[in-house]
Amino acid sequence: MSDRLPKTAITPATHTVPPARFSHGVRKGNILQVAGQVGFLPAAAGQAPTPAGPTLREQTLQTLANVETILQEGGASWEDAVMVRVYLTDTAHFAEFNAIYDEYFAGLEEAPAARTTVYVGLPAGLLVEIDALAVLG
Structure with missing residues (x-):
């Protein structure tokens, strides 16, 4: 008998099938x-x-909503x-992104998550991608 914790894929109904073999979210134990995620509308x-x-x-607001949907499906919250x-396509977007991010998380009761921001290339028309790691109690 294995002591390994099961790994569960999280795929909300509002998300399209990933373009390759990966899950929108994965929960294993309390992780x-x-x-x-990018700013695609629910489909x-x-x-x-x-x-x-x-x-x-x-x-950005849609991307954060998409991340939140997966967090909730996995039993977590922000x-x-x-x-x-955070992955931005343009360094000139950093200040604007920070303002949107601060506004979005203004009501967070606990300490904010640690954050890394890098600059990348994304498919045409996409400006931001966000991923998150949550630990459940």
């Missing part, structure tokens, strides 16, 4: 890893993913997040 089966809009604000990684 929940959310894969990088019905068979629909092509559509960005929330062309602006950093629209995409209060459980210990690490957030």
Whole structure:
């Protein structure tokens, strides 16, 4: 008999099937890893993913909502997040992103998650990607 904890894939109904062999989120024991999410609007089966809009604000708010959906499906919340990684396509977006991020998390009761921000290339039209790591009590 194995002592290994089961690993459970988290795939909300609002998310499209990933383009490769990975899960939107994975929970193992009290650890929940959310894969990088972008600002795609919720989609019905068979629909092509559509960005929330062309602006950093629209995409950031939708990206954060997409991460939160996976956290919730995995039994967690932003209060459980210990690490957030942000991927921006343009260094000029850093200050605007920080303002949106601070506004979004203004009501957080506990200490905010640690955060890393890096600059990357993303598919055309996408400006931000976010992943998160949560530890459940």
